[in-house]
Amino acid sequence: MNFRQLTYFMAVAEELHFGRAAERLGVAQPPLSRQIKQLEDELDTLLFHRGRSGVTLTQAGKRLFERGTEILSLMDDSKREIRRIGQGMQGRLRLGYVGSAVYGVLPTIVKSYRAANPKVFLSFSPMNNAGLQQALIRREIDIAIARPRLIDKEITSRPLGDEPLILAAPDTMFPGSTAIDCHDIADQVLVLYPEYPRPSFADVVLQALATQGLTDPKRIFTMDVSTSLGLVSVGEGVAIVPASVGSGTRNGIRFHPFASNIGTTGLSVSHRIDDQSVHVNGFVDVARMVARRSLS
Template identity: 60%
Template sequence: MNFKQMTYFVAVAEELHFGRAAERLDMAQPPLSRQIKQIEEELEATLFNRGRSAITLTQAGEKLLERSKSILAQLDDTKLEIRRLGQGAEGRLRIGFVGSATYGIVPSIIKSFRATYPLVNMNLIPLNNAQLQRQLVSRMIDVAFARPALSDSEFAMKKLVDEDLLIAVPDTMEIGTGRTTNLDMLAEHNLILYPEYPRPSYADMVLKACKDAGYDVPNRVFTMDLQTALSLVAIGEGVCVVPASVGSATRNGIRFMRITPEIGRTAVSINYRLDEQGVHVQNFVKVAQSVARKLT
């Protein structure tokens, strides 16, 4: 018995009249009667007591009606669920991001996407650039917020925002009362860099920016991530070059200062596979670009 035959049976079982059931199904009565007879022969059970003036369900018919209505309801629910998944209104999206991105544009993108697609479950996974690349290749994540971008011929990349570089210093450091400083201060202090590995990384970008500005960093301390680097700054272990968005959040024990002259900028990008066909990723990228346009 197929789904169409099940629909025929339910119509007759609910109407208990072949004529009314045929009218409800928009078909002639003889082919409907033949379909019911075929179902009974296939199931080897009589489903209807056929009297002169009325028909009633047998016990087998009552059980089949109960099961058929449940199955057809599940089928309708499944069709609706698949349709909503296909439209991107429901489902799952796995989002990888570098830690520093949470200070800037990424929270606004997440909020905007959640407001537009409230039934999509977002898994947020903090990773460094190397991990983002590996997991995007292996399809363990769907999109990646990287700094500055992931370099791979299989990826598409959309730059979202450019940021200045600031320097985070301990609030106990005596460097004047202004909001700017220069690279000469690094001669007397450790430059805290992250991540320590894998390389190349954001640390190498900072070192290159300093070198291009004519300053070769003498005292280097490597750590694993931004949060650890800021904690080391707060206790006076050195200074750290960070994206401007990191400086937008106050943090005990730290002052954020502009570097003069500027040593460079850093970008946040959204990255995804070129062969990605999922509508969730397409919708998310559109939201991310829309938010980026508004913020910039």
Template identity: 60%
Template sequence: MNLKQLTYFVAVAEELHFGRAAERLGMAQPPLSRQIKQIEEELGALLFNRGRNAITMTQAGERLYQRGSDILRQIEDAKLEVRRIGQGAEGRLRIGFVGSSTFGMLPNIIKSFRANYPDVNLSLIPMNNAQLHRALVSREIDVAFARPALKDSEFVTRKLGEEPLVLAVPDTVETGSRGMANLHDLTAQNFVLYPEYPRPSFADFVLNSCADQGVEITNRVFTMDLQTALSLVAIGEGVCIVPASVASGTRNGIRFCKIEQALAHTELSLNNRLDEQSVHVRNFVKLAQSVARKTL
């Protein structure tokens, strides 16, 4: 018995009339009767009691109707789910991101995507750039927010925006009345850098930017992520150069200052695999770019 035959049987079971069932199915009555007879012969069970004026289901027919209706309903549900996933209305999207992006436009992008696609499950996974690169290559994530771009010929990279660097200092450190920090005046301080490994990383970007301005950072304290770096600053273990968007979040024990030296700007990028065909990724990228343009 195939699915088409099961559909025929359910129609007859619900109508309890071969003529009405045939009309409902858009076919003639004799072929429908032959199909039901073929099902009965294949299953070795009588499904309908055929009277002169009416038909009724046998016990075997009632059981097949119960099970068959469930099967057809599950198939329709599966078709609907697959269709919605194909349209991007359901499914999942795995998003990797560097920690500093949570202070910028990432929260607005996530909120906007959830509002537009409420039935798509989002997995949000914090990573450093090296981890993001490996996860994209191995297809453990679908998109990656990196700082700066991930370098790979198999990736598509879109610049979402750039921002200056600022200095996070303990609130006990004096930086002058102008609220501007001169890095030459702070070389005695520990500079907290992240991540410690793998390298090169954002830490090297900061070190190179400072070196370009003639600032040599000798007292270096490495840690693994932005949050730990800020915690070390808050307890007075040093200062830390961070993207300007990080200053939008208040944190006890820390003051954020502009830097007198013209350090290079840092970029936030959105990356995905070149061969990625998912409608979820296409929808997310399009929405992220729209949010980024409005934010900038």
């Protein structure tokens, strides 16, 4: 049984008249009758009683009509669903991000995207830059929010804006101070992240300090910004973080700007060059719009 046969059967079942069904379908009656006969032969059962008083459905025909109604309804639903996915109104989007992004513009981006696309399912995976790059290439995620950006011939990356580096220090350190000279932390243990793989945000921090003459600070490594802040809060060292990380309060930590700007760091939104789906392009557009609004 093919779709044409089912369509012809449904028309005859609804009209209970071969002539009217043929007219409705825009076909001649003989081909319609042949299709119905072929269907009955394939199913080895009569679907219609053909009598002098007219055409009626057999018991098998009634059951096929019920099933056919379900099938055509499912097909209509499927077409609407596929169309909505193709238009970006439904579907899913897999998002990978560096941990520090959650302190900045990322939550606002997600909120804005959800507001415009409430039926698109979003999944989230925190990763470092190396993980983001690998996951994009392997098609395990669709979007990467990286710091500062991903460089790969298969990936396109767009900046979302820069922000200054600031100091996260235990709240018992530098009492009464606001702006800090970077040489004030020369004897402190620097908490960096991540240690592997490199290069990473840790190298951004080390290079920023090197430009200020601090070339070999005492250091320990963690895997992410949250762990780094946790160590700072218990007095294990200080950390240099993006300014957005200091936008909230955290027990045991005070955030200080540097008296002289030691450098900046930026976020970017990336995706595979060959992925031009409505979902990906829509998210990138929202991300850039929100980032521009945030900077302004």
